[in-house]
Amino acid sequence: MSIPRKLTLITLAFILPVSVMIFLIVSGINDSIQFSRFETYGNRYQRPLMALLRDIPLYSLAVDEESESASALAQQISSTLQSLDLVDKEIGANLQFTSEGLGKRGRTHLTIANLRSTWERLVNTRISSQRNKELVSIMDLIRGMIIHAGDTSNLILDPDLDSYYLMDVTLLALPQSIFRRHEIARELSQVYASQNGTMKIHVWRALAEESDFKRVTTSMQTALNEDPNFYGLSSTLLPNITPSLEDYRKAEESFLNELAKLATGSGSVTRVLSSCAESQRSSFVLWNTTVSELDQLLNTRIADYKSRRINSLLLTALSLAVALFLVFFIQRGISRSLSSFMAMFRIAGSGDLTPRYSSSAKSALRDEIDAMGEIYNSFIGSYVSDLTQLRTIMDTIRSLIQGLAASSQETSATSSEQAAAVKEIVSTMEDVDSLSKSIEKRIREITTISENTHAVVRGGFDRVQDTLGKMNEINQANQTTIEGIRFLSEKIENIWDIVNMINGIADQTRIIAFNAELEASAAGEAGRNFQIVATEIRRLADSTVRSTGEIKDRITEIQKSSDRLILTSETGTEKIREGNRLTSEIRELFDTILTSADTSSDSTRQIGKSINQQVVTFEQILIAIRQISEGVDHIATAIRGTASASDDLRSISDRIAGILKKYTLS
Amino acid sequence: MEKFVLFTLGERWFALPGDRVQEIVLDHQIYSLPFVPPWVRGLINRHGEPCTVLDLQALLFQEELKARRFLVIRTEGDRYCFLISEVLSIVTLSEEDCHKLTAEAANEGYFSAMLTWNGRDIPVVDCEKISTRQEKDLAQQ
Numbered sequence: 001m002s003i004p005r006k007l008t009l010i011t012l013a014f015i016l017p018v019s020v021m022i023f024l025i026v027s028g029i030n031d032s033i034q035f036s037r038f039e040t041y042g043n044r045y046q047r048p049l050m051a052l053l054r055d056i057p058l059y060s061l062a063v064d065e066e067s068e069s070a071s072a073l074a075q076q077i078s079s080t081l082q083s084l085d086l087v088d089k090e091i092g093a094n095l096q097f098t099s100e101g102l103g104k105r106g107r108t109h110l111t112i113a114n115l116r117s118t119w120e121r122l123v124n125t126r127i128s129s130q131r132n133k134e135l136v137s138i139m140d141l142i143r144g145m146i147i148h149a150g151d152t153s154n155l156i157l158d159p160d161l162d163s164y165y166l167m168d169v170t171l172l173a174l175p176q177s178i179f180r181r182h183e184i185a186r187e188l189s190q191v192y193a194s195q196n197g198t199m200k201i202h203v204w205r206a207l208a209e210e211s212d213f214k215r216v217t218t219s220m221q222t223a224l225n226e227d228p229n230f231y232g233l234s235s236t237l238l239p240n241i242t243p244s245l246e247d248y249r250k251a252e253e254s255f256l257n258e259l260a261k262l263a264t265g266s267g268s269v270t271r272v273l274s275s276c277a278e279s280q281r282s283s284f285v286l287w288n289t290t291v292s293e294l295d296q297l298l299n300t301r302i303a304d305y306k307s308r309r310i311n312s313l314l315l316t317a318l319s320l321a322v323a324l325f326l327v328f329f330i331q332r333g334i335s336r337s338l339s340s341f342m343a344m345f346r347i348a349g350s351g352d353l354t355p356r357y358s359s360s361a362k363s364a365l366r367d368e369i370d371a372m373g374e375i376y377n378s379f380i381g382s383y384v385s386d387l388t389q390l391r392t393i394m395d396t397i398r399s400l401i402q403g404l405a406a407s408s409q410e411t412s413a414t415s416s417e418q419a420a421a422v423k424e425i426v427s428t429m430e431d432v433d434s435l436s437k438s439i440e441k442r443i444r445e446i447t448t449i450s451e452n453t454h455a456v457v458r459g460g461f462d463r464v465q466d467t468l469g470k471m472n473e474i475n476q477a478n479q480t481t482i483e484g485i486r487f488l489s490e491k492i493e494n495i496w497d498i499v500n501m502i503n504g505i506a507d508q509t510r511i512i513a514f515n516a517e518l519e520a521s522a523a524g525e526a527g528r529n530f531q532i533v534a535t536e537i538r539r540l541a542d543s544t545v546r547s548t549g550e551i552k553d554r555i556t557e558i559q560k561s562s563d564r565l566i567l568t569s570e571t572g573t574e575k576i577r578e579g580n581r582l583t584s585e586i587r588e589l590f591d592t593i594l595t596s597a598d599t600s601s602d603s604t605r606q607i608g609k610s611i612n613q614q615v616v617t618f619e620q621i622l623i624a625i626r627q628i629s630e631g632v633d634h635i636a637t638a639i640r641g642t643a644s645a646s647d648d649l650r651s652i653s654d655r656i657a658g659i660l661k662k663y664t665l666s
Numbered sequence: 667m668e669k670f671v672l673f674t675l676g677e678r679w680f681a682l683p684g685d686r687v688q689e690i691v692l693d694h695q696i697y698s699l700p701f702v703p704p705w706v707r708g709l710i711n712r713h714g715e716p717c718t719v720l721d722l723q724a725l726l727f728q729e730e731l732k733a734r735r736f737l738v739i740r741t742e743g744d745r746y747c748f749l750i751s752e753v754l755s756i757v758t759l760s761e762e763d764c765h766k767l768t769a770e771a772a773n774e775g776y777f778s779a780m781l782t783w784n785g786r787d788i789p790v791v792d793c794e795k796i797s798t799r800q801e802k803d804l805a806q807q
Contacts, residue, residue, distance in 0.1 A: 508692060510753075514671075515689045517756050521669055522685070522740075538756075 003338055004331050011327045015320060022316045029309040035154050036302045039167075041091040042153025043291050043298075046146055046170070048084040050291075052077060053142050053175070054284045056119070057182055060135045064128055074123060081116055088112055095152040102148070110144045132186065139182065146175055160230040160301065162237075165223035166294040169216055174287045177212035178280060180204070181255070185276050188269055198263045205259040213252045220245050220290070230297075231304045237293050244282070244289040251275070251282035337369040344376070351662040353384050384665045391660050394653055401650045408643035415636035422629040429622045433615070440611045447604040454597040461590040468583045475576045482569040489562045492555055499551045506544035513538030668764060670781060672754040672788060675723040675731055679754070681781050681790045688740040690753055703803040707749060710736060718746040720796060726776065739793055746797070757783060764790070 001009075055077050062070035088097055095101075102108045118141060122134035150156050150171040158164040184204050191197040220241060227237050255275040261267025340357070347355050357373030359366055516534035520527030669684030694710040696719050702708075705724035709716045717738060723731040736747040765780045776799070778792035 511690045511692055514753055514756060518671070518684065518687055518689060521756075 004335050007327065007331045007334065011324065014323075018316065018320070022312065025312055026309055029305050029312070033302050033305045033309075035157075036298050036305070038094065038152075038154045039158060039163075040295055040298050040302075041094055042149045042155040043170070043295050044087055044091060045095055045097075045149040045153070047291065048080050048087060049142050049146050049149070050175075050284065050287055051080045052084070052115075053139070053146075053178060054280070055080065056122070056138055056142075057135065057185075060122065060131055063131065077119065081112070081119065084112055084115075095149050097145075097148070097152075101152065105148065105151070107144060107148055110141060110148055115141050115145070136186075139179065143175065143179060146171070160297070161226040162223045162230050162234075163294055163297045163301070165219040165226065166290050166297065168219045169223070170287055170290050170294060173212060173215045173219060174283055174290070177208065177216065177252075178283055180208055180212060181276050181280050181283075184208075184259075185273055185280075188272060188276075192262065192269050198265070201259060201263040205256055205263060208252075208259065209256050213256065216252075216286075217245070217249060231300050234293070234297060234300065236296055240289050240293055244286040248279075248282040248286040251279040255279040334369065337367075337373075341369065341373065341376075348380065352664045353380055353387075354664055354666065356380070384663075387660060387663055388665055391657070394657050394660060398650065398653045398657065401646055401653055405643060405646040405650060408639060408646050412636060412639045412643055415632065415639045419629065419632045419636050422625065422632045426622070426625050426629050429625050433619060433622055436611065436615045440608070440615055443604060443608045443611050447601070447608055450597070450601045450604045454594075454601050457590065457593045457597045461587070461594050464583060464587045464590050468580070468587055471576060471580045471583050475573065475580060478569060478573050478576055482566060482573060485562055485566050485569060489559065489566070492558055492562065496552070496555050496559075499548050499555060503545060503548040503552070506541050506548060510538055510541035510545060513541050667758050667760055669756060669758050670764075670788075670790065671737065671756050672783065673737060673748075673750040674752045674754060675726075676729075676751055678723075679786060679788045680722070680750075681788045682737060682739075682748075682793070683790065684756060686740055686793050688738045691736040691738055691747065693734050694736060704730070706800065706803070710747065712738060712745065712747075715745060718744065718800070719749050720746055720800065721749045722776075722791065722796070723749075725796070725799070741793075741797075746800070748791070748796075759783065 055073055059070055059073040059077060061067075062073055092098070096104075097111070099108065102110055115138065118134060118138045122131055122138060125131045125134055150167075155167045155171050158167050188201075191200050224238055224241065227234050255272070255278070258267050258272040258275040262269065262272050337359075344355050344357055356377045359370040359373060361367070361370060513534050517531055517538060520531030520534050523530070670681045671684055671687045672679060672681050674680070691710070691712065694712070696708040696710055698708040699706065705721045707719040707721050707724075707730075710719055711717075717736075719736065721731050723729050731749050731751065733749055733751045735750050735752065737750055737753070738745065738747040759781060763782045765782070767775075767777060767779055776792055776795045777789040778795075779790040781788040781790060
């Protein structure tokens with residue numbers, strides 16, 4: 001659906017509620033007109049009834065007085081009944097003077113036929129009392145019909161105060177006063193003659209004054225006062241009502257005075273009846289005048305409603321016309337902009353991207369379509385730029401796809417080689433798996449050997465512990481020996497000191513012998529014997545020195561032997577220590593070996609478990625490698641597919657390049 | 667026949683005529699003297715009289731002898747002694763075993779003769795030449 005059509009629909013969518021609203025307004029006005037018209041219907045229906053209410057008692061009185069005017073009144077009443085028939089035929093159904101309407105309210109007797117038959121009985125009756133009875137019946141019928149007309153004609157619901165108070169006078173107050181005066185006129189003679197009659201006369205007077213006279217005058221005055229407030233000031237209301245009202249006021253006041261006089265015993269029944277008749281007459285005059293003015297007010301109201309209805313329709317029509325005019329111009333502007341846009345898009349759709357949108361409107365009058373045009377220009381600018389880049393990129397992609405196709409071919413060949421290599425790996429892995437299982441078996445054997453070794457090492461460790469104990473005992477014995485040798489050496493040192501002392505004494509003796517020999521020699525012949533003794537002493541000293549020298553040599557040998565023994569013992573001690581240390585080291589080594597044997601045993605068990613796991617893992621790896629082999633086959637197939645796809649891509653890129661060539665970018 | 671006292675300086679053997687040796691003394695303290703040559707080691711107290719200690723090894727071989735034995739020389743003037751290592755023996759030798767040195771050879775050294783004892787040649791120290799040298803050296807100091 002085009003945007004102008006949518007705008008038309010939018011306009012219609014707005015017109016529709018406006019129309020409904022206007023319809024409702026006019027319907028309300030029509031209802032108000034109908035309401036007021038029904039009120040006029042009520043007045044029309046009351047007119048013949050009020051004429052009958054005026055004439056029938058006069059006819060009855062004329063018949064009682066045997067007046068000549070009776071036949072004229074009877075003829076007038078018949079004419080009025082015919083008029084009532086006509087009115088009933090015209091508006092009776094509207095006022096629900098139907099069997100159904102009357103039945104709803106329990107008023108089925110309020111028919112014109114019943115009224116006419118009652119009238120005929122009244123006319124045909126020669127007996128005064130019987131005639132009075134029929135008169136009361138017919139008066140009740142008329143009063144009931146007046147009330148029914150008032151109820152169904154909306155008069156009782158009149159919305160304006162002036163017409164409402166006029167209705168109050170015509171529909172309620174005046175008929176009530178007329179009936180009350182009729183009752184007074186009918187029963188006055190009997191009441192006045194009766195005992196306590198004056199009391200009832202007082203009551204009649206009070207009711208006539210308070211309930212009738214004051215209500216009529218007050219309502220009329222209120223209607224006159226409210227008149228300017230509704231639909232303008234009536235030009236006839238005040239001039240027409242005032243004389244009738246004054247006439248009514250005088251007649252009613254006279255009637256009330258006569259009643260008061262009669263009640264006090266100063267008046268007469270004749271004067272009361274005369275003033276009552278005058279008051280009845282003035283009441284009918286006032287009723288006619290008031291009904292006419294009420295009709296006038298209702299017609300004025302109806303005319304105002306009609307005028308208001310016409311004005312509403314005219315204003316609505318004018319508003320709609322202006323709205324449609326504005327919609328037309330707006331629609332035309334939008335259509336032109338859209339047409340321009342569509343033409344530009346058609347050109348762009350044909351591949352020519354050079355046209356740009358330009359708005360003829362002033363900047364203050366630019367709308368969203370102009371903004372869209374600017375956005376379109378910006379978009380087309382970026383689009384053209386992108387297409388230019390896309391062409392460049394497509395050229396690059398085409399060259400890349402060519403390279404991709406070549407590399408795909410190479411990759412396909414390589415993947416085939418890889419598939420063969422993987423199959424070789426699978427074969428190798430199967431061999432490795434077999435080898436792993438063989439290793440697993442060997443590891444179980446090694447575990448057994450390791451456990452045996454652990455037991456042997458444990459035995460060796462116990463031997464080393466024993467050896468270490470023995471070595472400690474040897475070391476302690478050797479220490480005792482060394483200490484004994486050192487003690488012996490100290491003793492030899494003491495002997496050495498003694499020998500040195502002997503040697504020193506021998507040396508001194510020898511020197512003394514030398515000196516003695518020298519002295520003997522110096523003494524010549526006298527000292528010859530002394531010389532011999534000195535020589536012998538020297539020889540003895542020399543012998544002592546030699547002996548001590550030998551002792552020294554022996555002691556030296558003993559010391560040397562002792563030193564060698566100590567040295568040997570110390571060497572032995574050192575060897576023992578070395579042996580002890582080596583044994584300790586051996587024990588530590590055995591500890592280490594034992595720990596290693598434990599560790600080795602544990603390790604071999606762990607290795608056994610690991611090998612078991614490895615065997616399982618190898619089997620899984622083998623399965624995985626087989627899957628990889630299958631995967632490599634798939635990859636090779638996929639790469640061949642890639643090569644095919646790269647050919648397709650090349651074809652597609654050629655097509656895209658062909659599409660891009662369609663566009664005119666500059 | 668003539669007596670000779672055989673003694674050693676270290677490992678070397680020497681001899682002195684027996685009549686020139688007054689006595690052999692052991693273990694006396696040597697009191698050093700100032701302004702004397704190195705081979706004059708000092709004095710020892712011999713019976714209350716000073717006796718000059720001469721170190722033949724220092725004189726002959728310029729090597730100080732470390733010993734505490736002294737050969738006291740019989741003199742009429744100032745008393746002196748030789749510091750020696752050990753007295754070996756007092757021997758009586760014939761003239762055949764005592765070879766006098768020639769004047770030229772004697773003048774060149776401090777020995778007067780050369781003994782032959784048990785197959786060993788032992789020089790005989792000339793006390794006069796030693797004394798002369800001592801006087802000369804002390805005079806130079």
